[in-house]
Amino acid sequence: MVNFDDTATAFITKSNAQLRKAYYMFKMVGNTTLVSLGKRATSLSMALRLPIKGLVKKTVYDQFVGGETMQECEKIIDLLDRYNVKSLLDYSIEGKETEEDFEHTKNCLLDTIRFGGKHKAVPxxxxxxxxxxxxxxxEKVSNGELLSEKESKEWLKAKERVKEICQAAHDHKLAVLVDAEESWIQPAIDELAEEMIHHYNRERVIVFNTLQMYRVDRLEYLRKLVNLANKENFYLGVKLVRGAYMEKERDRAAKMGYPSPIQPDKAASDRDYDQGVEYVVENLEKGRLVAGSHNEESCRKLANLMVEKGLAKDDHRIWFSQLYGMSDHLSFNLAKAGYNVVKYLPFGPVKETLPYLIRRAEENSSASGQTSRELMLIQKEMRRRGID
Ligand SMILES: Cc1cc2nc3c(=O)[nH]c(=O)nc-3n(C[C@H](O)[C@H](O)[C@H](O)COP(=O)(O)OP(=O)(O)OC[C@H]3O[C@@H](n4cnc5c(N)ncnc54)[C@H](O)[C@@H]3O)c2cc1C
Structure with a gap:
């Protein structure tokens, strides 16, 4: 049984000053009014070019982002690795729309893959x-709409970029995760990911698609993929998450008058997430799992299930994953117990990481249970160290 309350292990990488800072940070983001005010003030200050960068950098950025460049993240990667927590470099630039931007993002990704190829701590x-x-x-591809000649070329180019990334992951012996996004563009993402999985996952798993289990249709999709993998003899890499766009999904469905693709309540999302995890563990001949969650109960269930099934804790087919700066009590205690753990480590310039940071702050202010748990554990560790 993993002890998630072991705060000495959870915060082993944090100095007293860092722990105090994390405490104030989570206290701040736990305040919904402050977060929504901060969100507006930050966007406005950035737009007006006010010198807010320093403030953002010293607070949320330091907590949730590894650095401006890959090289700046190296220290953190080595530190986490000392406690057997691996890293995954997340070039967290969003909202780009031009071909030039896409080429730039692809090239940065290729750099992270080459970097990962040289670091055992970046699998x-x-x-x-x-x-x-x-x-x-x-969205157009997802709707099955007819593309113009120009759009067809664009789509082909996007496919080529994705293929180049997967090929590089193959060449540098890394695995690559395709994140899941909004349901109205997910069919195009699934199509691409499935194509890559089919092509690259023949000898070993290279490509993982992500399934958001807060969607009512994802267990069925998972079963379909597992059947296909068994029948057509490829390794199925899946990252299972609950899903990050619930409110946006529900709002759009209500506005456009179609049934919401999201589970009716949290319990249903929890149920499908845990069932999905169990299903992959039961199909490990071809299935490979990254369990992306900060939910303690789900992590405990998976850890116990592996023991029940007589699997080694470090079975290469199963990984736990959390985001940098969150749920260290899960990551470090699971790693100490011998399980495979990888942290998403975002990097990028302060301005470019703002959408990611705002999401983290909002997530921590709305998921009050999660935040109060983080705070309670940090306080417990501060008391243990006698610095409260
Ligand atoms: C390593 C990692 C990778 C991730 N990658 C992605 C990704 O590619 N795509 C993506 O969309 N998200 C991704 N996420 C975010 C993830 O989807 C969740 O938003 C986040 O992790 C919170 O869920 P949880 O499992 O940690 O636990 P919890 O805090 O227990 O669950 C919160 C989640 O439950 C669901 N939920 C909450 N209330 C309700 C309700 N009333 N009805 C139905 N469902 C509800 C929502 O999905 C909510 O985010 C990732 C998270 C991690 C840790």
Missing amino acids: FAVFKVTGMARFALL
């Missing part, structure tokens, strides 16, 4: 398809 790479193609184009 995965990750990307978003919206970093490779226009959102509106992905």
Whole structure:
């Protein structure tokens, strides 16, 4: 049984000063009013070019981002690795729309893959398809709409970029995760990911698609993929998450008058997430799992399930994954117990990482249970160290 309350292990990489800072940070983001005010003030200050960069950098940025460049992240990667927590470099640039931007993002990704190829502590790479193609184009493909000649070329180019990334992951012996996004562009993402999985996952797993289990249709999709993998003899890499765009999904469905693709309540998302995890563990002949979650109960269930099934804790087919700066009590205690753990380590210039940072701050202010748990554990560790 993993002890998630072991705060000495959870915060082993944090100095007293860093721990105090994390405490104030989570206290700040736990305040919904402050976060929504901060969000508006930050966007406005950035737009007006006010000198807010220093403030953002010293607070949320330091907590959730590894640095401006890959090289700046190296220290953190080595530190985490000392406690057997691996890293995954996440070039977290969003909202780009031009071919030039997409080429730039692809080249940065290729750099992270080459970097990962040289670091044993970096076993995965990750990307978003919206970093490779226009959102509106992905929406059109997802709707099955007829593309113009220009759009067809664009789509082909996006596919080539994704292929180049997967090929590089193959050449540098890394695995690559394709993040899941909004449901109205996900069919195009699934199509691309499936194509890559089919092509590259013959000898070993290279490409992982992501399934958001807050969607009502994802267990069925998972079963379909597992059956296909068994029948057509490829390794199925899946990253299972609950899903990050719930409110946006529900709002759009309500506005446009179609049934919401999201589970009716949290319990249903939890149920499908845990069932999905169990299903992959039961199909490990071809299935490979990255369990992306900060939910303690889900992590505990998977850890116990592996023991029940007589699997080695470091079975190469199963990875736990959390985001840098969050749920260290899960990551470090799981790693100490011998399980495979990889942290998403975002990097990029302060301004470019703002959408990611705002999402983290909002997630931590709305998921009050999660934040109060983080705070309670940090406080416990501060008391243990006698610095409260
Ligand atoms: C390593 C990692 C990778 C990730 N990659 C992606 C990705 O590629 N794409 C993506 O979309 N997200 C991704 N996420 C975010 C993820 O989807 C969740 O938003 C986040 O992790 C919170 O869920 P949880 O499992 O940690 O736990 P919890 O905090 O227990 O669950 C919160 C989640 O439950 C669901 N939920 C909450 N309330 C309700 C409700 N009333 N009805 C139905 N469902 C509800 C929502 O999905 C919510 O985010 C990733 C997270 C991690 C840790």
